[in-house]
Amino acid sequence: MTRSFSSHLSICLLPAVLLLIHAAIASDPSPCDPLSALYPDQLFLPNTTLYTSSISSYAWMSGHLQPACIIQPQSTSQLSFIIKILADFNTTFAIRGGGHNANPGFSNIDNEVTIDMRGMRQIEVGDGVLRVGAGALWGEVYDAADAKNVSVMGGRISTVGVGGLTTGGGMSIFSLDRGWVCDGVKNFEVILSNSSVINANATSNPSLFRSLKGGLNNFGVVTRFDLTTFKHGPIWGGTTLLSNASESDLIREVTNFKMAKHDPSAHTVTIFGYNLPDKSYMLLNNMWYLKPNANKTSLHGLMSLEPKLNQSLVVASAGEHARRVATPIPAGTWALWGTTTVSISPTILFKIHEIWKSTSSLITSKFPASDINFAFGYQSVPKSTPESGPNSLGIPSTAVPERDWVNLLVTFQYQDGALTSDLEAILLGAIDKVDGIAREEGAHVKYKYMDYAHWKQDVFGGYGAEEVERMKGVAQDYDPLGMFQHQVTGGFKLF
Ligand SMILES: Cc1cc2nc3c(=O)[nH]c(=O)nc-3n(C[C@H](O)[C@H](O)[C@H](O)COP(=O)(O)OP(=O)(O)OC[C@H]3O[C@@H](n4cnc5c(N)ncnc54)[C@H](O)[C@@H]3O)c2cc1C
Structure with a gap:
């Protein structure tokens, strides 16, 4: 199956693919097989060069776990379908952004599936926003911002990932003046456990919007961060x-x-x-x-x-500062x-x-x-x-x-x-x-x-208890079966 076919799964073929997946579930509990059939160029198996280089790109040895396979989606629609497969298989999985968290199991997993978001790092400049693919690193965000002569609140070191830093809060050079990095997000595009793709912002899904600003991976996989841009000199x-x-x-x-x-x-x-x-x-x-x-x-x-x-x-610029302090x-x-x-x-x-x-x-x-x-x-x-x-x-x-x-x-x-x-x-x-x-x-x-x-x-x-109760309610509303509490084991969990 070619990438263009798999990334544009036609509605007519979907039932056939689902049948294949259900047959695979019945005979083999690993989702790596249907993922490999659907996305052969983006599925990395042990003892291959791409798998090994993905593992060795984690910043710390604690990230060097050995998943059964690594899947690197290249679009939101692909990732939505991947989430559906992982839900059907009830597979435990990890979500990897920049791979810089030092806690073992936060963004990688032994024997199960790791979603490597680094295939999704497109950055588009919009009106007052940078639309940033969730697998981007801060250096790439700053390159795009510097090219347009704008600034964003972001990490202070260029090699760190946007995904983990922003969903956990995020401290930036601008933070004492402008707030947390997550406060600079105007909109999150998120895939929920039912594989639907939604936007969370001040007017659409506002409770989820709030929860994602500091809630890590407890609610869904963020696929895109729309970051507020502002003018700032050097x-x-x-x-x-x-x-x-x-x-x-x-x-x-x-x-x-x-x-x-x-x-x-x-x-x-x-x-x-x-x-x-x-x-x-x-x-x-x-x-x-x-x-x-x-x-x-x-x-x-x-x-x-x-x-x-x-x-x-x-x-x-903030970007140049971030590159200067990024020592390997x-x-x-x-x-x-x-x-x-x-x-x-x-x-x-x-x-x-x-x-x-x-x-x-x-x-x-x-x-x-x-x-x-x-x-x-x-x-x-x-x-x-x-x-x-x-x-x-x-x-x-x-x-x-x-x-x-x-x-x-x-x-x-x-x-x-x-x-x-x-x-x-x-x-x-x-x-x-x-x-x-x-x-x-x-x-x-x-x-x-x-x-x-x-x-x-x-x-x-x-x-605080009040905030956690509110977040638990949001998790139950958006993820009623608790995929992001039980299947995504890495990270700090609400339940
Ligand atoms: C060298 C270095 C410099 C740092 N500088 C700063 C700094 O300036 N400011 C600051 O605040 N922090 C900083 N940190 C800490 C940093 O914020 C955390 O390590 C953060 O977890 C890194 O995010 P990541 O995407 O690279 O990590 P990962 O290890 O890939 O991910 C961390 C967590 O985020 C989750 N996650 C990642 N992407 C997504 C997504 N798209 N959707 C849902 N969940 C996701 C993962 O599942 C995982 O649990 C730094 C860390 C290092 C090692």
Whole structure:
């Protein structure tokens, strides 16, 4: 069967194909056979070059699972038919966007079917929107935006996928001024479990629209994101690498930056990294300023830290910034990450920093010869933007997260997968300690950013019971048989 035939399955042939599928279900429980018959060029089986290259393109080793087959649809109509087949077979499956999530099983699956969305990455420019195929990477989105001299809210690193980042919330260079990346979505095109294709926006399916902004893969497969475009000039910013000597100065300046009057043009991500086995520090301060010619007073403290081991600051588009910081992840790297949120106070970050130090000592004594990079990263939490319509993140409307909250991202990167369970316990233990200190200090925030969360963390608990009840109702309305709760096993689940 040729691709053009299969992608335009005629209505007359549909019953015959369905009969074939039902015969296949009766004789063989694998949907890979009918998928292979229908879409031979887009179905990848183990031990083939395309299968192997699809698996090795996951950012982290945790994504290197072995599905029975990988299907890479090239159009919404193909994917709708694929969902129908997976429903008929009652198959468990994974949805893969850019493949950058570190949690095992979020976007790949052993022995079942993985839908690789990267065949759908067309980008069209519309009136005030970019229509982005859900398998696109942010670099491709920025290329299209830069070519039209417009901006969109998107990821800060070009290699990351639009699908996972946006459905989980999404933090962008613009987020302290304009909100979450998901708040910049005007319309989602989605395939539901009954294989119908619908649009969710402020006027059509508004409850689903809200739920998809932070609801990950709990409601359907998003096939297209229509992103609001806006005019924005170049942005100042980049990365500064500081020496070990700046460790306590850096935590002081991050605190000062957060305690000072909030400046929506200033965006920072500060990373305290520790590397084994050479016991070196990697203190990285990423800063951006939306108005390149302004005085940047709010950043002066951070900018003044010396000595600088390396500094790369430019004035460039958001896309150019995203390309500059996209360093390749070495093959064979494992990653673990987890997150929490605290409210800023004069002392909280100093106390959390002690946990970074004690955790660094712990891994030094436990795994002295291992190749491990361990980091705490701090950044502000995006603004809430009621003008974009509500999202599902559950952040109270009374909160001013961009001013008051600090997101902590805790990461391990390492080469020896056998360390995973030990490091996982250390990571979750460190976050528990941070939460404990924050509680004592009255600085604890329940919200945890989904795209940074470890799979054992209670992300939806942080959204709040009311929001979760609302989302459950929406899931029952749009997915009454619970395909996206039970057949799509990866991701944080509502039920
Ligand atoms: C190097 C790097 C840089 C990062 N930078 C940022 C950043 O600047 N801002 C930020 O907020 N986060 C950032 N992140 C975190 C990032 O948002 C998450 O890792 C996110 O899950 C990546 O999305 P993906 O599509 O690449 O991942 P995947 O692993 O492919 O997908 C993640 C989840 O999304 C679901 N999903 C993907 N596509 C769809 C779809 N079309 N429909 C329904 N569900 C879907 C998958 O099923 C899976 O559960 C970064 C991560 C890395 C590794």
